[in-house]
């Protein structure tokens with residue numbers, strides 16, 4: 008079954024650069040800063056440019072550069088307070104948080120922002136963060152067992168009164184959080200994004216996530232990912248939405264864009280990229296079937312640490328817009344984007360690429376005989392298992 012939704016516009020997000028060093032591990036010039044003033048301005052630029060979401064990163068220790076890091080939930084809250092429309096997705100690790108504490112935190116952020124708080128549940132790959140904090144480091148697939156329970160608690164506490172859940176990792180007894188999250192039409196609770204690429208991650212996401220986030224992929228790779236998530240979502244009678252990471256290099260000519268990519272890779276910080284390659288062996292490569300995030304990444308891929316070059320959003324604005332709509336036709340609902348020079352390039356994305364995307368989306372709907380609603384919004388599943 009095709010999961011493509013041609014009737015509603017694609018959504019766009021950007022990675023919040025809340026860790027130092029930008030989004031590529033390279034000594035090429037990056038006019039991107041990880042400090043709050045830069046990020047506050049960036050968030051305002053992004054919402055004016057037509058971006059609906061920003062995604063912060065959770066990182067407690069350096070690993071591949073990213074030497075300094077701002078904490079994700081507090082940074083996200085500050086960005087919510089500094090903006091009017093932007094939804095800010097805070098990344099969080101089960102294993103570092105109790106789901107009840109997070110549920111409460113996000114409700115408060117939701118009230119402060121009038122219904123714009125969201126979370127990205129990440130199961131973790133940087134073993135040292137857990138071990139050196141004295142926390143338990145679970146085996147790969149077991150991390151997803153905990154994550155699934157965590158998300159069920161979160162959703163239960165956001166949507167039900169007197170919520171109880173007895174499980175392996177959490178035991179919640181007759182709990183009511185008051186106030187509840189803000190009542191936003193079409194949104195049953197703050198949206199739950201989920202990042203992970205392995206077989207266990209896909210199966211879990213299908214059962215409990217509102218949104219499945221993928222690392223960068225080519226068209227075939229993304230089709231495989233969707234198939235994995237859909238198999239478990241259909242069994243559970245759910246309909247998650249799909250987000251895909253891509254590093255955008257838009258230049259006046261394709262040659263200029265390709266030259267920029269070459270320079271990023273030539274100037275890669277080799278020891279940091281190699282160190283990252285070692286650390287991520289705890290992710291997809293450590294599973295029984297060896298599938299998952301970074302399992303098939305080359306050195307060049309890892310220079311953008313979420314495989315963003317694989318999506319190939321590289322070329323002129325027209326070429327990038329065309330590629331974006333190709334992905335929409337196979338089921339992408341949201342693009343998560345990153346750049347060398349965030350403020351300038353996020354603004355340029357809004358003026359140079361987005362209008363072409365909207366035209367091409369209307370054309371694609373027309374050719375498929377589908378009504379395109381430029382103001383339409385995607386419905387998200389209301390409950391786990393529903």
Ligand SMILES: Cc1cc2nc3c(=O)[nH]c(=O)nc-3n(C[C@H](O)[C@H](O)[C@H](O)COP(=O)(O)O)c2cc1C
Nearest residue numbers: 064065129130131202203204205208290291299300
């Ligand atoms: C879009 C996206 C964002 C992520 N953000 C973070 C993050 O902020 N912090 C983190 O430790 N891991 C992050 N991850 C990593 C995942 O939680 C997970 O560890 C990784 O995808 C490996 O999963 P796998 O072994 O199931 O493939 C992110 C993953 C994706 C796809």
